[in-house]
Amino acid sequence: MGKAEKGTPKDLANKMKAKGLQKLRWYCQMCQKQCRDENGFKCHTMSESHQRQLLLFAEDPDKYLDSFSEEFLEGYESLLKRRFGTKRVHANNVYQEYIQDRDHVHMNATKWETLTDFVKWLGREGRCLVDETEKGWYVAYIDRDPETIRRQKQMEKREKFEKDEEERMQEFINRQIELGKAKRSEEEKEYKELQRENEDEVIALDMKLPSSSKAVKVGSFNKSNILMEVSKSKPKVEEKIRKEQRKRTALDDIMKEELESKKLKEEIAAKKDKAERADKAEKPWLAKGIVVKIITEELGSKYYKQKGVVRDVIDGYCAIVKLLDSGAKIKLDQMALETVIPSPNRKVIILVGKHRKREAVLESIQEESFSATLTLDDGEALRNVPYENFSKLYTS
Secondary structure, X not given: OOOOOOOOHHHHHHHHHHOOOOOHHHEEOOOOEEOOOHHHHXXXXXXXXXXXXXXXXXXXXXXXXXXXXXXXHHHHHHHHHHHHOOOEEEHHHHHHHHOOOOOOOOHHXXXXXXXXXXXXXXXXXXXXXXXXXXXXXXXXXXXXXXXXXXXXXXXXXXXXXXXXXXXXXXXXXXXXXXXXXXXXXXXXXXXXXXXXOOOOOOOOOOOOOOOOOOOOOHHHOOHHHHHHHHHHHHHHHHHHHHHHHHHHHHHHHHHHHHHHHHHHHHHHHHHHHHHHXXXXXXXXXXXXXXXXXXXXXXXXXXXXXXXXXXXXXXXXXXXXXXXXXXXXXXXXXXXXXXEOOOOOOOEEEEOOOOOOOOEEEEEEEEOOOOEEEEEEOOOOEEEEEEHHHEEEEOOO
């Protein structure tokens, strides 16, 4: 029985039935055909086109199985990265969204039998952070893009610098609070009146009056009046002196605070200047054709300390590295790489200085000073060249 003619009620009914997800066990990945029931799947497996696809699969089953597994992994990770980022999410929720695409690669065509096996494999390979709970398996994507890693390191440096600055400001504020408390405690001291212990004691005043025309006669003075005037004037003088001392100490405190804040600002500016100089000091050293070693552990144990060849350099600081063992290509920042020192009498490439990108021959190695002696093509000898200034030249 042939297909229904386009636009007929039968054709519309078939489209409505085919809309949405169907059962996984009635799907043929090799033919990319979804059957609606067991009878349809049985008829499909007996068809000539399906038999031809099975013969192709039998010739090299690993090739097709690896291809389907790679497509399934790429689709699942791409959805996890775009939809959820680095957040922790239930693995089945991601899978349900993935299979809503009708043209997706089905799991029964991959090397993983179940979703649990796939999630465990992601955890073992270091592609995702996985953990098992009562509700099932949860996954979190690990972003290993060199640009993202570089931005994260810059953010960590900035946060650390801001944290140090905040701690200094907090210490300065705490010192000011302590000074304020000490000043307040001095002001709140109680001043008691001067009292005589012995009331019978006679107060003797040695007063010498100036002899002038306006001088008053001694007989006109009254001793009681003199004592009252002295006792009244003495507290006023003391109070005036205390006020002057308070004004002077408050001014000194303000000047001291301004001086400390100025010193703090100068230290912060010096730190910023030092950090900017350190960032500018790092110069690009990557070059095509050199052998390098991966020194970052953020890519997992699979790539740690692996050697590769620089196939291309991007913006001077990033490189496309092809691994020597597996042949895989990875984009890495120069901070994640280091140079490789070959055995003597092998060719190297100079990476920095006036002889940058020139080939030379490694004559000898000085392990004590971590340097080597190189000979250029024109016979010129370069001594005490640091390890990081040259790297092994790749020869196929």
